[in-house]
Amino acid sequence: MEFLGNHILSIDQFDKDDIVKVFLIAEKMIPYANREKKTRVLQGAILSNMFFEASTRTRISFGSAFNLLGGEVRETTGIEASSLAKGESLYDTARVLSGYSDLIVMRHPEKNSVQEFSEASRVPVINAGDGENEHPSQALLDLFTIKLELESKGKSIDGSNIALVGDLKFGRAVHSLCKALNLFENISFNLISPEQLKLPPEIRQDLVYNGMKINEFNSIESGIGDVDIIYVTRVQEERFDSPKEANKYKGLLKLNQNIYTENCEPNTVIMHPLPRDSRPDANELDTDMNENPNLAIYRQTDNGLLVRMALISLILGVDQTLSDYDEDISWVSSKKSN
Numbered sequence: 001m002e003f004l005g006n007h008i009l010s011i012d013q014f015d016k017d018d019i020v021k022v023f024l025i026a027e028k029m030i031p032y033a034n035r036e037k038k039t040r041v042l043q044g045a046i047l048s049n050m051f052f053e054a055s056t057r058t059r060i061s062f063g064s065a066f067n068l069l070g071g072e073v074r075e076t077t078g079i080e081a082s083s084l085a086k087g088e089s090l091y092d093t094a095r096v097l098s099g100y101s102d103l104i105v106m107r108h109p110e111k112n113s114v115q116e117f118s119e120a121s122r123v124p125v126i127n128a129g130d131g132e133n134e135h136p137s138q139a140l141l142d143l144f145t146i147k148l149e150l151e152s153k154g155k156s157i158d159g160s161n162i163a164l165v166g167d168l169k170f171g172r173a174v175h176s177l178c179k180a181l182n183l184f185e186n187i188s189f190n191l192i193s194p195e196q197l198k199l200p201p202e203i204r205q206d207l208v209y210n211g212m213k214i215n216e217f218n219s220i221e222s223g224i225g226d227v228d229i230i231y232v233t234r235v236q237e238e239r240f241d242s243p244k245e246a247n248k249y250k251g252l253l254k255l256n257q258n259i260y261t262e263n264c265e266p267n268t269v270i271m272h273p274l275p276r277d278s279r280p281d282a283n284e285l286d287t288d289m290n291e292n293p294n295l296a297i298y299r300q301t302d303n304g305l306l307v308r309m310a311l312i313s314l315i316l317g318v319d320q321t322l323s324d325y326d327e328d329i330s331w332v333s334s335k336k337s338n
């Protein structure tokens with residue numbers, strides 16, 4: 001795909017070489033993310049970070065990524081804080097905001113809303129999550145993490161065994177991740193979900209069409225025994241008709257240290273796109289796993305910064321000129337690694 005000046009709306013736009021390119025640039029971002037040096041390569045550029053639905057890590061990491069590249073960030077959080085609440089259309093919003101920005105990152109609760117917005121935008125738009133549809137930058141950071149975690153154990157994405165757990169119906173991170181993994185070879189998927197929250201049939205069919213092996217389970221213990229990665233997800237309560245409906249599924253699938261010890265191979269990697277729902281009625285990934293060295297959730301979030309810096313630099317055409325604008329940092333950074 002051509003990154004320069006283009007929208008990122010779906011993992012469908014990527015082939016394997018595109019993903020390799022993003023990962024190579026992401027690795028070049030490590031010294032900047034680690035505060036070993038800084039770059040002013042995007043000095044003068046403005047990111048509009050438009051989050052019409054709740055977010056912590058996607059919003060802050062895109063903003064930080066743009067800042068770390070030397071650019072500035074403007075943002076809106078929540079529909080109620082924007083003129084969408086007064087009936088303004090996505091078309092008008094896009095025409096207006098693209099006059100103020102060089103790049104727009106957008107999240108919205110409705111499927112395909114970011115695509116609609118991008119068609120009216122005069123600058124590139126990155127989809128930061130559109131309803132239950134897709135979350136492409138999350139899939140790229142997840143895949144980057146899977147690659148690094150498996151490589152650290154002498155394995156690779158090709159031929160790996162991955163368990164996807166939880167709300168596979170509404171989880172947009174899972175949908176995008178399945179599309180990304182489908183670019184690789186011979187992956188075995190253990191799909192663990194309540195019957196009503198199974199992976200959408202079209203995504204499942206694409207995996208089967210590409211020769212991936214699919215096993216389905218409705219209990220966590222039965223599906224995590226022989227896998228390299230367990231990718232746990234939250235019940236996406238905001239996509240259900242009512243909290244009461246979502247509550248039927250909360251707490252049905254939980255991973256904790258005891259279940260892990262009794263059922264998993266010792267080096268099985270645990271991932272979650274976050275946020276995890278740590279309320280007692282849900283608790284799909286127990287905090288008693290926080291000190292487990294195979295828990296990769298905070299390495300995922302750190303990797304999100306690298307991958308988002310890479311995407312921004314590719315879209316704005318600065319991926320090869322970063323170091324021309326390097327400067328030393330002037331403060332003492334005592335950040336520890338995850």
Ligand code: CP
Pocket residue numbers: 054055056057058059129135138273274275
């Ligand atoms: N993973 C993810 O999208 O997190 P946020 O909702 O906090 O952005």
